[in-house]
Amino acid sequence: MNEQASSLPQARSLLYKSFRTAIAGLRFEQNLVQQLFREEIMRESVIYQDIIQKGIQQGKQEGELAVVLRQLTRRLGTIEPEVQERLRSLTTTQLEDLAEA
Numbered sequence: 001m002n003e004q005a006s007s008l009p010q011a012r013s014l015l016y017k018s019f020r021t022a023i024a025g026l027r028f029e030q031n032l033v034q035q036l037f038r039e040e041i042m043r044e045s046v047i048y049q050d051i052i053q054k055g056i057q058q059g060k061q062e063g064e065l066a067v068v069l070r071q072l073t074r075r076l077g078t079i080e081p082e083v084q085e086r087l088r089s090l091t092t093t094q095l096e097d098l099a100e101a
Contacts, residue, residue, distance in 0.1 A: 013044070057092065064095035071099065 043049075068087060072079050090098070 010044075061092045061095065064092055064099060065090075067099045068095055 065087060069079060069084065072083075087095070087098075
């Protein structure tokens with residue numbers, strides 16, 4: 001099955017949900033409709049999921065950086081800004097490895 005054919009059911013589902021939201025808007029107040037449907041539709045959005053994944057990855061990287069900086073500060077004292085910048089440029093995996101060293 002090609003990519004277009006596999007995304008067709010998703011597109012139909014999203015269109016149906018959007019239509020449902022629009023129809024509900026004719027009968028109910030806008031705030032209520034947004035509360036009921038917005039989060040459900042957004043969670044199924046590929047763009048929304050990508051943003052969430054990037055946020056999770058950024059959070060992991062910031063957490064690992066904080067651990068490494070804390071460990072280095074305990075062992076060596078004040079860490080020079082240049083070293084901190086170099087640490088910020090490391091990947092999450094590199095920071096994890098450094099934290100375990």
